Amino acid sequence: MTKTLTRTSATATALTPVPAGVHRLARLCRAAGLFLLIVALVLIAIFPIYWMLVTSVQPSTSLFSWPPRLVPSDGVSLGAYTEMLTSSGLLGWVGTSIRVSLATASISVVAASLAAYALSRFSFRGSKATEIGMLATQMFPGILLALPMYLVFLRLGLVDDVNGLTLAYLAFIVPVSATLLKGFFDSIPKDLEEASLIDGTSRMGAFFRVTLPLSAPGLAATFLFAFIVSWNEYLFARILVRSAENWTISLGIASYIGEYVTPWDQIMAGAVLVTLPVAAMFLFLQRYLLQGLTAGAVKG
Amino acid sequence: MGHAELRDLTRVFGDVVAVDHVDLSMADGEFVVLVGPSGCGKTTTLRMIAGLETVSSGQILIDGSDVTNAPPRARDIAMVFQSYALYPHMTVARNLSYHLRLRRRPKHEINERVQRIAAALDIEALLDRRPAQLSGGQRQRVALGRAIIREPTLFLMDEPLSNLDAKLRVQTRAEIVALQRRLGVTTVYVTHDQTEAMTMGSKIVVMKDGRVQQIDSPARVYSDPANTFVAQFIGSPAMNLVQVELVPDGDPVRLRSPGGWSVDVPEPLAGRLRATAPERALVMGVRPEDLHLASDPDSGGLPFEVVVIENLGHEVLIDGTVGEHGPRAVVRAGTGLLDRLRPGDRIQVRPDWPRVRFFSANDGSAVVLDQHGLRQRDEVTVR
Numbered sequence: 001m002t003k004t005l006t007r008t009s010a011t012a013t014a015l016t017p018v019p020a021g022v023h024r025l026a027r028l029c030r031a032a033g034l035f036l037l038i039v040a041l042v043l044i045a046i047f048p049i050y051w052m053l054v055t056s057v058q059p060s061t062s063l064f065s066w067p068p069r070l071v072p073s074d075g076v077s078l079g080a081y082t083e084m085l086t087s088s089g090l091l092g093w094v095g096t097s098i099r100v101s102l103a104t105a106s107i108s109v110v111a112a113s114l115a116a117y118a119l120s121r122f123s124f125r126g127s128k129a130t131e132i133g134m135l136a137t138q139m140f141p142g143i144l145l146a147l148p149m150y151l152v153f154l155r156l157g158l159v160d161d162v163n164g165l166t167l168a169y170l171a172f173i174v175p176v177s178a179t180l181l182k183g184f185f186d187s188i189p190k191d192l193e194e195a196s197l198i199d200g201t202s203r204m205g206a207f208f209r210v211t212l213p214l215s216a217p218g219l220a221a222t223f224l225f226a227f228i229v230s231w232n233e234y235l236f237a238r239i240l241v242r243s244a245e246n247w248t249i250s251l252g253i254a255s256y257i258g259e260y261v262t263p264w265d266q267i268m269a270g271a272v273l274v275t276l277p278v279a280a281m282f283l284f285l286q287r288y289l290l291q292g293l294t295a296g297a298v299k300g
Numbered sequence: 301m302g303h304a305e306l307r308d309l310t311r312v313f314g315d316v317v318a319v320d321h322v323d324l325s326m327a328d329g330e331f332v333v334l335v336g337p338s339g340c341g342k343t344t345t346l347r348m349i350a351g352l353e354t355v356s357s358g359q360i361l362i363d364g365s366d367v368t369n370a371p372p373r374a375r376d377i378a379m380v381f382q383s384y385a386l387y388p389h390m391t392v393a394r395n396l397s398y399h400l401r402l403r404r405r406p407k408h409e410i411n412e413r414v415q416r417i418a419a420a421l422d423i424e425a426l427l428d429r430r431p432a433q434l435s436g437g438q439r440q441r442v443a444l445g446r447a448i449i450r451e452p453t454l455f456l457m458d459e460p461l462s463n464l465d466a467k468l469r470v471q472t473r474a475e476i477v478a479l480q481r482r483l484g485v486t487t488v489y490v491t492h493d494q495t496e497a498m499t500m501g502s503k504i505v506v507m508k509d510g511r512v513q514q515i516d517s518p519a520r521v522y523s524d525p526a527n528t529f530v531a532q533f534i535g536s537p538a539m540n541l542v543q544v545e546l547v548p549d550g551d552p553v554r555l556r557s558p559g560g561w562s563v564d565v566p567e568p569l570a571g572r573l574r575a576t577a578p579e580r581a582l583v584m585g586v587r588p589e590d591l592h593l594a595s596d597p598d599s600g601g602l603p604f605e606v607v608v609i610e611n612l613g614h615e616v617l618i619d620g621t622v623g624e625h626g627p628r629a630v631v632r633a634g635t636g637l638l639d640r641l642r643p644g645d646r647i648q649v650r651p652d653w654p655r656v657r658f659f660s661a662n663d664g665s666a667v668v669l670d671q672h673g674l675r676q677r678d679e680v681t682v683r
Binding site: 194 | 389
């Protein structure tokens with residue numbers, strides 16, 4: 001769309017001289033159009049979050065009124081929040097989720113960075129196949145693996161075990177994290193490690209003193225990725241965990257969906273509460289993450 | 301303290317022999333330049349000396365001890381990379397002190413040495429900056445500083461000047477040479493630039509396709525190239541090469557060209573050429589400055605047809621062909637000729653015979669002329 005516009009105006013310029021004011025107007029229109037498009041996209045992205053907030057402070061009944069009320073009209077009530085915080089098991093679920101997610105994220109960053117380094121720096125028999133194989137694991141739909149995995153975990157006695165759940169998450173997340181990190185390591189010049197080798201470190205020394213500090217954005221991004229994936233995960237938690245005391249938040253909140261009654265205000269209040277830790281972590285890590293997103297884009 | 305030796309060094313990558321049986325010895329304090337076109341194995345050789353590349357066969361000795369399989373940190377070497385390879389997450393001061401910190405030297409000693417090196421390289425004002433905040437020339441100095449602060453046995457430099465602009469390159473070239481002389485550390489320097497090789501090295505190693513073509517002083521490499529490759533690679537413009545046929549039994553001894561012209565060879569060269577009986581195909585090599593324009597057309601020179609005249613200001617390069625449709629050749633002359641010569645002119649050029657070199661037409665190797673006549677140059681290993 002924009003491209004066509006530019007081309008037309010360029011042709012026009014080439015054919016007849018156009019007063020400068022017309023150009024400025026065209027530029028202004030283009031900027032305004034772009035701005036409106038961005039606003040629309042942002043609205044689409046933000047609306048579910050807004051709707052979550054609105055729903056959490058209104059009784060469930062007003063959710064289904066027609067026309068829908070975009071602004072709470074019956075007054076704002078924080079009852080659902082107090083209900084979730086006091087009489088539900090929410091805090092316990094959050095605790096389990098934090099435990100699982102932190103363990104998954106930490107272990108996967110360590111394991112994935114070592115794997116990624118090996119794949120990035122050494123060519124060994126089967127290195128290419130390993131790389132492809134790791135990506136291939138991601139092509140299976142989770143549900144396909146759910147049953148076999150349940151059987152394996154049952155044999156191992158890891159069903160209904162928080163550590164078992166962590167292990168299951170690691171199995172999925174480490175390959176993706178390693179692929180992610182390999183990209184980061186690839187963008188770090190080999191020369192730097194070689195300089196470090198000559199300056200007096202071993203391979204591992206060079207990795208810890210040069211490569212890792214330089215890939216901090218990549219490590220942060222990988223950590224966050226692993227954390228969020230395990231924080232949000234539902235399917236495997238549903239299958240591998242039974243007892244309520246081992247529930248993660250996704251299981252806990254989903255348990256509110258009843259056959260006859262679903263207290264949407266409480267579910268949404270719970271959702272808001274569990275979004276907060278992730279948002280906080282995002283704010284904390286965003287400095288690194290932004291660097292991570294642009295890494296390799298500009299030769300440095 | 302700092303002599304090194306490569307013995308029969310070979311490196312194979314798959315089917316490619318990157319470095320092919322290289323023998324080289326470096327005396328203490330020597331400035332050895334490895335030069336050759338890209339892909340000739342010079343960087344691989346340097347990386348093997350550094351320990352960054354494994355050795356397929358052969359030996360590397362530094363100060364008499366075999367380091368062929370030692371890790372880089374055990375070799376007491378310092379290296380300047382083409383990309384400088386400064387640690388981006390460290391300040392200049394920390395880049396300089398990295399090795400000393402790894403060796404756990406006392407703090408006051410580290411500070412003192414960093415200050416001294418920074419003062420010597422004029423980078424004191426940059427100590428707190430990061431590499432990204434430095435210009436190319438400044439980065440280059442920091443990279444040099446990081447190498448010399450270690451006081452190593454051996455300096456290795458991998459095209460350290462190739463990322464600098466032309467003016468800075470000439471300046472830094474002289475600085476590196478002066479620095480190396482002052483420190484007296486044995487240096488191995490890799491470059492593809494023959495000017496750098498000629499001006500910096502005390503010993504030049506010319507390589508091609510993984511093989512050493514010639515190891516000699518710059519002057520010898522220039523005046524007595526071991527083969528036609530070296531003759532054309534070293535010197536700018538390159539040595540002129542002309543195919544000739546030796547007619548030794550006539551009087552005078554003549555060189556006949558397939559292009560139809562011939563030239564008489566003066567004594568004592570003629571005598572030496574005559575000493576070999578059979579007629580044989582040779583390549584005659586003459587440097588552009590050793591060809592002189594002959595004023596007299598019958599003075600016994602080579603026929604030369606002017607194609608282009610390039611005025612460089614202080615001298616003139618006359619580009620042309622030897623004989624009609626013959627091989628290209630370049631003559632270096634004074635600017636006084638400019639108004640006398642025109643493209644298309646047919647003139648005579650007289651070689652400075654004592655400086656003319658001959659190569660075998662078969663394999664291009666240099667032919668040494670002595671009292672016993674023609675013989676293949678044998679002190680150079682050409683496998």
